[in-house]
Every structure is written in structure tokens, then in C-alpha cells.
Amino acid sequence: MGNKTLSTVAIGIAAALLASGPALAQQKVKIGFITTLSGPQGVVGEYMRNSVELALDHLGRKMAGLDVEVIYGDDQVKPDVGKQVADEMLKKHQVDFVAGIIWSNVMLAVAPTVTDAGKFMIGTNAGPHELAGKQCNELFFTTSWQNDDTPEAMGKVMQDQGITDVYVMAPNYAAGKDMVNGFKRSYKGRIVDEVYTRLGQTDYQAELSQLRSKNPKAVFVFYPGGMGISFLRQYSEAGLRGQFPLYSVYTVDEISIPAVKHAALGQYETRYWSPDLKNPANQKYVSDYRRKYGKMPVFYGAQSYDGILLIDSAVRAVKGNLADKKGMIAAMRKADFASTRGKFSYNTNHFPIQNFYLLKAVTGPAGEDPVMEIQKTVFTNHRDSYAKECAMK
């Protein structure tokens, strides 16, 4: 009988330990980071996860003395999967913050799930106009941009240079049309033609033949990911590089440059960040990223790094009291951390008010890939076009 008593006691202790599990877990800061980690787009998620880890290294893996635990989730570029992963993080892992998200459609599914549960959503890429305008939320912050900002900046560059007769190309889906609309908001000159290609198309020779026959003065494109790599190679191969200057958004970045190398040279992009941005936080981020991972970081990573620092600034402001939501919101609105983009502030809709730059792909140091280099500032303290629709003050 003694054995039985002993095992009963053991079970009792085990049960007590299990029950106290969640209470102990509250002693650390839990962050659920959702991005795309599988499939061809998984490469973007890899840069984001690496940057989160680097931010944690820099923070000594503690925020206001509390241990930090980051749980990574893969959305597979699907809104329903993203929402499911967010639910699991909120209910099973009891996270205090959900961060990440590359795709606008995934973000629109995940953000309401998180904010309705009374937790913080820290976006580190997608900036759909809904969340900047009517659906803005006090628990939602982003460390990236509103989708329209970047093409607006490129439109302004081309408008200011007095370029007319622009040929516009983009994939035929929601973001493609948004980018072109953003571009047209600030570019008022003549558009020779507007061509939408199939999403995921790999061969552009037919479209490039049409383009050459129209003889435009310049070309504006939005071709993210693999589409951009194909497009740039074929643009160079068709001999158009020297003929029509090419301006783009989200087409040439530190992920695509190693695959296209010289075919990217001379390319213009607009962006809020660049590896050569001169501020101590960015220089530390870029050099430590290169040392740890052996590659140039990309803007997706810089935003994710900033996301972790933003959370840290809020946790420090409330001295680790994660129940003090009001205190954390107030702290985040100050954007009081060493951002890789330099000093910026938050608009009333919790989207950054920040600078946008014109970048150009130029020859890198001997034996290395081309690099993006800042040419000039296009927008200073730019606000997105949707903040006035947001009810928050």
C-alpha cells in the first residue's frame, strides 16, 4: 500500500506543477512571430527570422530583465493558415505580442484576430490601406510602411525629373494595381501604356517586344520575388537596359541581387531604408548581420529587427508589467528606440512618419555583388494617405 500512496503523492505533485506552469510562464515575454518559412517565398521569412534572432542577441535575450521567448509560425502565404497559427499562439502559447507578416492579405486576416484578443499586433512588413485607415486599432503598430508610400515616392522622383511617356508594368493582382495607383498619385505625366501580366509569369519576351515597339522614355515596374529576377535578366538580355531607363519598386533588393548581379546595375528603386543609411543602429545591424549570416541584410529584416526593439521599448517603459497595456501603447507611440532607419515618429494610425530615399544599384566593392546606394531623399517625414480615415487621435 505504501507504494500506492507514494505514487498518488507523486501524481499530485505533478498535477500541481502542471497547474502552476502557465503562472511561471508569465515571468517571461512571449512573442509569436509569423512569417513565410516554406516554399519559394520562404527565403524572405529566413531573413526576417535571422533579424529577430540578431535583435535578441543585441538585447541579451532579455527585456526589462525578463526572459524573452519567440515562437515562430509559418503562414505558407495563406490567410487561413496565418489566422490558424495566430489562434494557436494566442490560446496555446499565451503570447503577449504577435509580430511579423509579409503579405497584406494574410495581415488582414491575422491583425483583427490578435487585436480582438486584446494582444498587440506588431506588423513588420505588410501595410494594407485598411489598417492605416478605417480599421486602424490602438493595439496595432507597424515598423514598415503603408503599401502606397513606396510607389508614391517613385512617382514623385519621375515627376520631378520631368520624365514623360512612361511605360508601366505589373503583375495582374491586387497589390500590382495598388502599386500602380500609388505611382499615379504623384506621377502626373503621360503614361504610354499600362500592362498587367499573369501573376507568377516567368517569360516576358512577348511583353518586352511590345514595350520596345512603343518606344517610351522610361519604364516603371513592380515585380516582386522570382518575377523580378526573370524580368531583370530578360530586360538586360533584350538589350533594353541601355535604351530605356528602368525604375521599380520591390523588384531589386538584397535577396534578388545575388541572383541577377550585373543585370541589376543602374536600377532605380525607392525605399525607406538602405544598408548604406548612415546611423549607428543601422551600421551595427548591417555589420553584425553580415558577420553572423554571411549575407547582406534586406529591408524585410531591418523592419523585423525594429519590431523586436519596439516591443523592448514598450516592455522597458512599463518595467516588465505586461498587464499595463495603456502604458505600453503610450510608450510605443513615442517610437523611442534606436531604429535602423534613424529617428522617426508614429502617426495617429500607428504607421511611421518617415523619410523615403531614391536608391540605385551600383557596382559593389571588388569581387562582391552590386549594392544599393542612396542617391537622394525623396520624401522627408512622409505621412501615408489614409491616416485621416482613422478614428484614433
Add this chain to the structure above:
Amino acid sequence: MNLFLVLEQALNGLQLGVMLFLMAAGLTLVFGIMNLVNLAHGSFYMVGAYLATYFYQATGSYLLGVSLGLAGTLAVGVAVELVALRTLYERPHLDQVLATFGLILFFNELAAILWGRAAIYTTLPDYLAGHVELFAGLRYPLYRLVIIAVGLAVAGLLWFVVARTRLGMLIRAGASNRAMVAALGVNVRLLYTLVFGFGAALAGLAGLMSGPIHVVQPGMGELILIEVFVVIVIGGIGSIRGALAGALIVGMADTLGRAFVRPMLATVLSRTAADTAGPALASMLIYLLMAIVLALKPQGLFPARA
């Protein structure tokens, strides 16, 4: 609309067509002779592109890279047939679809582990870059002309092998009546392995030729595979002639559709309506074509067992 532009677009269509043909030839033979639905055919396209790129960069010679890439894809194809597909011939098509879908996942992950998820750098040797002046005012990339030449040469060679050699006779016989060929004492297993291996090598050839102008990354084969299925449905399953005809039709229709549907619509519709309908119609064109062919000739244009 100027004549040179139409001519240039026709060349583009021809180039897409021969590329599709290289993929379709292997797929249609495997389906026609072995009655095997091979979804993983796109994986050989990817394997060819990766191996050729790897060997080109390792040896510094483009031709050596291409040769080793082709040989490597042939070896991979033979290995896949011996290890995985041999057990599937007698199983229903659904099992084959599931198993070969599994192979897609396997190859994509393998490529991601070996070379990473990011697209890798590929380039052309200097002697293949640049342009040719076909007529005054019509410059065309040299490499695209080389693709057309290689594709047509392979088509001719395939025709010769299938129509004029003993191996080709067995392949045709196999496509018409497999059981009878086996009953006549032909080593059908060996024939299957050979056909599958060469089919894979043809897909590898398409992949390695597309490498320098497209993207070499995990999952690249699936992007082209759907169009290849359209080709063999239009051409008639199991028929090389059908694959060639189907590939050229699809290549032309897709290219000319992308280039001219929207401008033509704009002459009858308003500009905005044409902008919306044009790209949608152009990307549907080959599927509409397939539906029409299926309705009129369900066996395809050149059925193998006619």
C-alpha cells in the same frame, strides 16, 4: 501594327513552343507508354537547371556544364524510375498522382537544402549573349535563336528515333499495345527505364536552357508544368507528333494572345474595359483552346492509338 513586330512575336511564340515541346515529349511518352501520370516531370526541369548551373560554375565551361547537367538529369531520371516509379505502374492513377506529388515536395526540399531557397545566380557565356540583326530594325536575342535551333534539332532527332529506328518501333508499339509488346519477348522493364530516363533528360534540357533567362529556384518546374499538361491534352496523349503540334499551338497562342489581345480589344471596347478584359482573356486563351479541342476531338489533335 507593324509587320516586324508580328514577326518578332511569332519568333517569341516559336521559342516558347519548342521549350514546351521538350517538356511535353518526355511527359507524353511516359504517359502513353507506361500509362503513368508523372506530376514530378517539372522536378527534372529543375534538376537540369540546377545541375547545369552548378557544373558550369564549377568547371568554368558552359558546354561542359550543359553536358554534365544533361547526363546528371538522365541519371536522376533513371534512379527515380528504378527506386520509386517501378512499383506504381499497376496502381490506379490517383496513387500515381499522390506518389509523384510527393516526389515534387522531395525534390523541392532537396534543392532548398543543397542550394538554399533563394534563387541562384546563372548567366550566359559571352558568346551566347547579345543580339542578331535579323532584318534592319529587328534585333533578336542570340540566345533565344539558339533555343529555337536546339529545340527544332531535338524534335528532328526524336522524329528520326521514333520513326526510323528499332527502339522507336518498340516505343510506338508500346504506346499502341503494351501487353502485346511484352508477350513478344521485349524487355519492357528496360524499355520503360530508358524512355523515362530520356524523357527526364529532355525536361532537364528545357530547364537548363531556361536557367539563364528565368529563375533557378526550388519549385521552378511547377510553374511550367500546367502549360505542358495543356500541350499534351491538345496534342493527344502519347503522341510525339501531337506534342510538337500542341506545343507550337500553345506557344503561339499564349505569346500572340499576351501581345495582341488587349490592343485588338481596345479597338472595339473602351480603353478601361480592354485593360481589364485583355490580360484576363490572354491568360485564359490556352485553356479555352484546350476546352475547344476537348469538345471537338476528345482524343486530342494527333491521338497515339488512332
